[in-house]
Amino acid sequence: DAGITQSPRHKVTETGTPVTLRCHQTENHRYMYWYRQDPGHGLRLIHYSYGVKDTDKGEVSDGYSVSRSKTEDFLLTLESATSSQTSVYFCAISEEAGANTGELFFGEGSRLTVL
Amino acid sequence: AQSVTQLDSHVSVSEGTPVLLRCNYSSSYSPSLFWYVQHPNKGLQLLLKYTSAATLVKGINGFEAEFKKSETSFHLTKPSAHMSDAAEYFCVVSGDLTGTASKLTFGTGTRLQVTL
Numbered sequence: 001d002a003g004i005t006q007s008p009r010h011k012v013t014e015t016g017t018p019v020t021l022r023c024h025q026t027e028n029h030r031y032m033y034w035y036r037q038d039p040g041h042g043l044r045l046i047h048y049s050y051g052v053k054d055t056d057k058g059e060v061s062d063g064y065s066v067s068r069s070k071t072e073d074f075l076l077t078l079e080s081a082t083s084s085q086t087s088v089y090f091c092a093i094s095e096e097a098g099a100n101t102g103e104l105f106f107g108e109g110s111r112l113t114v115l
Numbered sequence: 116a117q118s119v120t121q122l123d124s125h126v127s128v129s130e131g132t133p134v135l136l137r138c139n140y141s142s143s144y145s146p147s148l149f150w151y152v153q154h155p156n157k158g159l160q161l162l163l164k165y166t167s168a169a170t171l172v173k174g175i176n177g178f179e180a181e182f183k184k185s186e187t188s189f190h191l192t193k194p195s196a197h198m199s200d201a202a203e204y205f206c207v208v209s210g211d212l213t214g215t216a217s218k219l220t221f222g223t224g225t226r227l228q229v230t231l
Binding site: 040043045090 | 147149156157158159160161164166205207209219221222223224
């Protein structure tokens with residue numbers, strides 16, 4: 001299994017509070033991604049990173065920010081959580097550009113509930 | 116633009132019988148196509164991928180898929196279902212030629228149930 005660790009795995013928070021999810025990899029892969037998974041929507045890309053300090057927006061980036069200060073860590077921050085951000089969040093990594101190989105390695109997910 | 120449609124949200128089969136999970140795609144370019152599997156409370160795992168080589172692609176755990184350009188389909192099959200195959204399956208398309216690392220479109224998933 002690819003070395004990807006997400007933390008926390010479960011979190012319950014209240015509307016308006018900040019939340020940070022962490023993704024840590026031991027594979028030294030260049031690309032890292034944050035997805036959210038919701039029933040009926042499959043997986044949707046929030047943000048991704050193509051190197052240290054290099055990030056870009058995905059399909060559903062509003063309300064989220066990311067940072068990557070080291071190759072191994074990719075943080076997802078919800079500055080002020082809303083109930084619509086209740087979801088399961090997955091971190092993924094890839095060695096090559098995802099559009100070319102499509103082979104992503106996923107973490108086990110972080111379930112976030114915003115009350 | 117690209118899209119992917121998984122035609123069944125839920126499929127139920129008996130153990131030992133064939134599995135067919137259907138996927139149609141739309142892409143402005145020659146696409147790459149993938150199937151991922153997700154077991155309960157786990158991340159997704161790549162089952163197989165098509166990247167313009169052989170149209171019949173073999174994956175892990177006895178699964179295979181056939182790329183049919185004329186039908187814009189990439190259906191996933193397995194000759195004989197096993198209880199451990201019960202999971203959610205996602206069809207994924209990548210056809211964007213900008214070369215960025217973000218141009219994958221996931222289907223909404225098909226939940227496979229395997230009964231005794």
